[in-house]
Amino acid sequence: MKKCTIISLLLFLPWLLFANVETKSKEMCNCLKKANTSSSESVKKGCLQLREKHVKVLKKGSKDHETYLKLINACEEEIAGIPQIDPNLTTEEKTKVICDCFKTTGKQNRMGCFKLQSDYAKTISDSEEKKSFNLNSQSCEE
Structure with a gap:
């Protein structure tokens, strides 16, 4: 029974970690969207603090951190109004x-x-x- 629980936990762990990255990137994206429309310095500082917190948790340089940066980059492009590419176009x-x-x-x-x-x-x-x-x-x- 104990062995089965450990195996199922190991199988479930990668999903938890990715969900964690996805959750953190969505949280950061929402913060960036608020900061983009706000003139308050405290909102912008809050985003910087949130990013530092996320980087500590995700361990800078790790695969999770790289995924987080890609997701944040996509969010920043969306905020800037840069359209996403469609490689299937002629x-x-x-x-x-x-x-x-x-x-x-x-x-x-x-x-x-x-x-x-x-x-x-x-x-x-x-x-x-x-x-x-x-x-x-x-x-x-x-």
């Missing part, structure tokens, strides 16, 4: 997404469009097609 559709990004974002969010352009370029394996995409998508930066 090259022409990807170019249109980039051009739309440059047309609709202000000067301060142009870096998000450049990142989106880079991310889409990474999804194209054919070198000639990638070259064409880069040339076409760069022409709409102006």
Whole structure:
């Protein structure tokens, strides 16, 4: 009986750890969203303290910490209004997404469009097609 309990706990442990990472990243994302809309310094400081607490628990440099950082990065991109990439789009559709990004974002969010352009370029394996995409998508930066 004791052996069965230990085995089931070991099988359940990875799920608990990931759920912990997911919970912490959602908590941090909610804090960042509040801080983005708030002018209060205490809210922003609270997010910094929460991040420090999470990093201690998740052990900086661990796989859990890396997963946490990826999830937080996605949250920050969402807050900044950077659309997520869809690798299943055609090259022409990807170019249109980039051009739309440059047309609709202000000067301060142009870096998000450049990142989106880079991310889409990474999804194209054919070198000639990638070259064409880069040339076409760069022409709409102006």
